[in-house]
Amino acid sequence: MKNNNFCVIMGGGIGSRFWPFSKEDKPKQFLDFFGTGRSLLQSTFDRFKKIIPVENIFVVTNDAYAELTLTQLPELSKSQVLLEPLRRNTAPAIAYAVFHIQAIDPDANIVVAPSDHLILKEDVFLSEIMRGLQFVEKNPFLLTLGIKPSRPETGYGYIQESHDEVDGIRKVKTFTEKPSLELAKVFYESGEFVWNSGIFLWNVKSVIDSFKMYLPDIVNKFNEGKEFFNTPREKEFIDQAFPFCPNISIDYGIMEKADNVYVIGSDFGWSDLGTWGSLHEISTKDENNNASLHCKTLYIESNDNVVTMSDDKLVVIQGLDGYIVAESENALLICKKEEEQRIKHFVTDVKFRYGDTYI
Numbered sequence: 001m002k003n004n005n006f007c008v009i010m011g012g013g014i015g016s017r018f019w020p021f022s023k024e025d026k027p028k029q030f031l032d033f034f035g036t037g038r039s040l041l042q043s044t045f046d047r048f049k050k051i052i053p054v055e056n057i058f059v060v061t062n063d064a065y066a067e068l069t070l071t072q073l074p075e076l077s078k079s080q081v082l083l084e085p086l087r088r089n090t091a092p093a094i095a096y097a098v099f100h101i102q103a104i105d106p107d108a109n110i111v112v113a114p115s116d117h118l119i120l121k122e123d124v125f126l127s128e129i130m131r132g133l134q135f136v137e138k139n140p141f142l143l144t145l146g147i148k149p150s151r152p153e154t155g156y157g158y159i160q161e162s163h164d165e166v167d168g169i170r171k172v173k174t175f176t177e178k179p180s181l182e183l184a185k186v187f188y189e190s191g192e193f194v195w196n197s198g199i200f201l202w203n204v205k206s207v208i209d210s211f212k213m214y215l216p217d218i219v220n221k222f223n224e225g226k227e228f229f230n231t232p233r234e235k236e237f238i239d240q241a242f243p244f245c246p247n248i249s250i251d252y253g254i255m256e257k258a259d260n261v262y263v264i265g266s267d268f269g270w271s272d273l274g275t276w277g278s279l280h281e282i283s284t285k286d287e288n289n290n291a292s293l294h295c296k297t298l299y300i301e302s303n304d305n306v307v308t309m310s311d312d313k314l315v316v317i318q319g320l321d322g323y324i325v326a327e328s329e330n331a332l333l334i335c336k337k338e339e340e341q342r343i344k345h346f347v348t349d350v351k352f353r354y355g356d357t358y359i
Helices: 040-048 063-072 090-104 122-138 181-190 204-214 216-223 234-244 250-255 276-282 337-358
Strands: 005-010 057-062 081-084 109-114 142-147 158-166 169-176 193-203 261-266 291-293 296-300 306-308 314-318 323-328 331-336
Touching: 005 040, 005 090, 040 057, 040 063, 040 109, 040 122, 057 063, 057 090, 063 081, 081 090, 081 234, 090 109, 090 204, 090 216, 090 234, 090 250, 109 122, 109 204, 122 142, 122 193, 122 261, 142 158, 142 204, 142 250, 158 181, 158 261, 181 193, 193 204, 193 250, 204 216, 204 250, 216 234, 276 291, 276 306, 276 337, 323 337, 331 337
Parallel strands: 005 057, 005 109, 057 081, 142 261, 291 306, 296 314, 306 323
Antiparallel strands: 109 193, 142 193, 158 169, 158 193, 169 261, 323 331
């Protein structure tokens, strides 16, 4: 293991698209979706510690999840859990982690990964990560992992590969946010596009240079307290500085603008587990395409459903086609799978009408 390889796990989301299974006090990254005994966060940590020293792994999350993170990952020290006082999207969170790691090792190579992805071909994935870390150590580039598409998918962003390459890794030509079905079909059939996984690799110097160029407000704010990073005063400074950072994603703020972005297109059995639909797709299903998690089910004249309950309940479903049925403690959701994008709005309505009790 190279000691200047670091990992940043992004673990601060609230997972509202998986309500009510995922709630604000315990969002989806802390849940065991598949009955393996390990949450998505724990599985991500388990994966990376095979190639990166445990002391070089950091989790960026919200203040509210400090205790939960350390409970689930007892191998980490408190200093390895970087706490945001409020949510400001991925760019400020990543900049915080990068400044912290720079104070430890100014030559660090970093992989940044979400905490809630499913990786089925772990050996392939880890091999690509090691290849990527070697690439960014030698080259002043920003690197992302792309997923070779298996279908025209409207729920993911797309990356177009150019024919320019370095060490067999291609330069990015364009980024496209979630396309229409017609455009997704064109992308899929062209063979030039991969899905955007949201997994990034870079050297500390390369990414800070990019922040200086494209998001100088964040760099300038963090430079005001540069001497506090990796010291007992870091948290005090972050609490003061973070509210002044723009609310912007790393994709929009840097990756889509920079001209030194490269992509490794690969297939390692990836799902971002962003929606009930994506969970249904990768779950074990019966002969009528019904998927059940954490419960016993009896399906009668029902097809293409996903059902999850708490406490190993028995559920009898009759006459439902293409539905999400999800229960957790004090809330039950029954929603058409094709309209799951409305769940966020349902959560807002519940909060407005009934307060935070059910959120």
